Amino acid sequence: MAKIILAGFKGSMGQKALKMIADTPEFDLVGVYSPSANQSATSYGLAEEVAVFNQLDQVKLAADIWLDFTTPSAVYQNTRFAIEHGLHPVVGTTGLSDEQEQELIELSQKQGLGGLIAPNFGLSAVLLMQFAQKAAQYFPDVEIIEMHHEDKKDAPSGTALMTAKMIDEVRPEHEQGHSKETLAGVRGGDYNGIRVHAVRLPGYIAHEEVLFGGPGEGLTIRQDSFDRASFMQGVKLAINKVDQLDQLTIGLEKIL
Ligand code: NAP
Numbered sequence: 001m002a003k004i005i006l007a008g009f010k011g012s013m014g015q016k017a018l019k020m021i022a023d024t025p026e027f028d029l030v031g032v033y034s035p036s037a038n039q040s041a042t043s044y045g046l047a048e049e050v051a052v053f054n055q056l057d058q059v060k061l062a063a064d065i066w067l068d069f070t071t072p073s074a075v076y077q078n079t080r081f082a083i084e085h086g087l088h089p090v091v092g093t094t095g096l097s098d099e100q101e102q103e104l105i106e107l108s109q110k111q112g113l114g115g116l117i118a119p120n121f122g123l124s125a126v127l128l129m130q131f132a133q134k135a136a137q138y139f140p141d142v143e144i145i146e147m148h149h150e151d152k153k154d155a156p157s158g159t160a161l162m163t164a165k166m167i168d169e170v171r172p173e174h175e176q177g178h179s180k181e182t183l184a185g186v187r188g189g190d191y192n193g194i195r196v197h198a199v200r201l202p203g204y205i206a207h208e209e210v211l212f213g214g215p216g217e218g219l220t221i222r223q224d225s226f227d228r229a230s231f232m233q234g235v236k237l238a239i240n241k242v243d244q245l246d247q248l249t250i251g252l253e254k255i256l
Contacts, residue, residue, distance in 0.1 A: 002239055003063040005031040005087065007078050009044070012228055013069035013092060018046070020232040027239065031061045056081055065239055068093050072154045076100045079248075082115070083107050088242040089115035090235065094158030105248045114245030118252040119158025121234030124223040125208065126253050129163050131221050132210040136167040139212035139219060140174040143188070147199040147207040155198040156189060159208055162251065164191040167210075 004021055008014040009032035021027045031051040032044070041050040053059045056077065066082030068075060072095020079096075082089040083104065096104075101117065108115055120126060136142055146160035156164075174193060181187055188197035206225040212218065225231065234252050241255045249255070 001026055001028050002065055003028050003030045004065045004067055004239065005033065005059065005061060005063045007033040007066065007068045007074075008070035008093070010034045010036065011069055013231065016228045016232055017067060017069060017235060020229075020236060024236060027236075030063050031059065033059055059085075063087055065090055065242065067091075067235070067239070071095070076104070079104050079115075079117070080107065083111055083113055083248070086111070086113065088113060089117070089248065090238045090242055091115070091117040092119075092121055092231065092235065094119050095154040101248075101250060105250075108248035112246065113248075114242050115248040116238045116242050116245065116252070116255065117248065117250050118234060118238065119162045120206075121231040121238070121252055122206070122223070122225050123234060123252075124230070125159050125206075125225065126234075126251075126256065128208060128210065128221055128223040129159070129166050130253060132163055133166040133170055135210075135212050135219055135221065136171045139214050140171050141176045141213045142167060142171070143195045143197065143211050145197045145199065145209045145211070147201065147204050147209075149204050149206075150200045150202050152200060155200070156196045157198070157206070157208070159206070160196050160198070161191070163208065163210060164194045164196055167194055168192045 004027055006017055021029045029050055033053040035054050037052050037054045041052050042048055051061055066087040066089045068078050068091040070093050075093035075096055079089045079091055144160050144163055146157045188195040209222045211220050
C-alpha cells in the first residue's frame with residue numbers, strides 16, 4: 001500500500017489525481033496540501049482521516065510518496081521538502097530550471113532516495129518525444145509548436161522544452177531560417193537554434209506538434225491530450241516504480 005501526500009489537490013490535475021488514487025486499491029491518500037486549504041477533509045469530499053495542510057512546514061506525516069501538481073513557483077521548494085523528509089517525489093509540475101533540477105538530483109543522491117519528475121505523464125507525449133529524437137537525426141531542420149489552455153502559467157511547456165533538449169542531443173550543429181523579424185518574437189523562442197512556439201487558447205488542454213522539413217518533403221509528429229485523465233496512467237506507473245529508482249530521475253520514458 002503506497003501512502004500518498006498530494007500537493008495541489010484543489011487544481012485541475014490535483015482533482016484528477018484524487019480520483020485516480022481513490023480508484024486504485026493499492027494507493028492510500030494520507031494527506032493533501034494547498035496553501036489556500038482552510039476546510040476539513042470531508043468538506044473537500046475526502047475521507048475524514050486524510051490530513052489537510054496549508055503550510056509546507058506543518059506537513060508532518062508518515063508517507064511514501066509526495067505527488068506534486070502545483071505551480072512553477074512552488075515546485076522547487078516542495079520537491080526539496082519531500083526529499084529532505086524521505087518522501088519519494090513524483091512531480092508533474094513544470095517550470096523547474098536546469099539548475100534547480102540538478103540541485104534536487106544531487107540532494108536525492110545524498111539521501112539515496114528515488115523520485116521522478118515528468119514534464120508529461122501522457123504516453124502519447126513521451127512517444128512523440130522519442131519519435132522526434134529519432135527523426136531529428138535525419139531532419140535537422142525542425143520547429144516545435146506547443147498548444148495549451150489559456151490558464152497555463154509557464155511557457156514554453158515542460159514537454160516542449162524536453163522535446164527540444166532531446167532533439168538537441170542528436171541533431172547536428174545547425175542554423176536554420178534567416179528571416180529578419182518585423183514583429184518582435186514572431187519566430188518564437190530559441191533553444192540552441194531550435195525554434196519553439198507557444199500557443200495559449202481556451203478549449204485546448206495540451207497538444208504538441210514537431211515539424212521537420214527537408215528538401216522536397218516534410219514530416220509532422222503530433223500528439224493531443226484531450227482530457228487530463230490521460231496523464232494518470234503515467235502517474236500510477238511512477239508511483240508504483242519510484243522506489244526502485246536510486247535517485248531523482250527526469251522523464252517518464254526512463255521507467256517505461
Ligand atoms: P492549477 O489548476 O492551476 O492547479 C495548481 C494548484 O496548485 C492549485 O490547486 C493551487 O492552489 C496550488 N498551489 C498554488 N500555489 C501553491 C503553492 N505555493 N504550494 C502548493 N500548491 C500551490 O494547475 P494544473 O492544471 O492542475 O497544473 C498543475 C501543474 O501540473 C502545472 O505546472 C502544469 O503545467 C502541470 N501539468 C503537468 C502534466 C504532466 O503530465 N506532467 C500535465 C498537465 C499539467 P489553489 O487552488 O489554492 O490556488
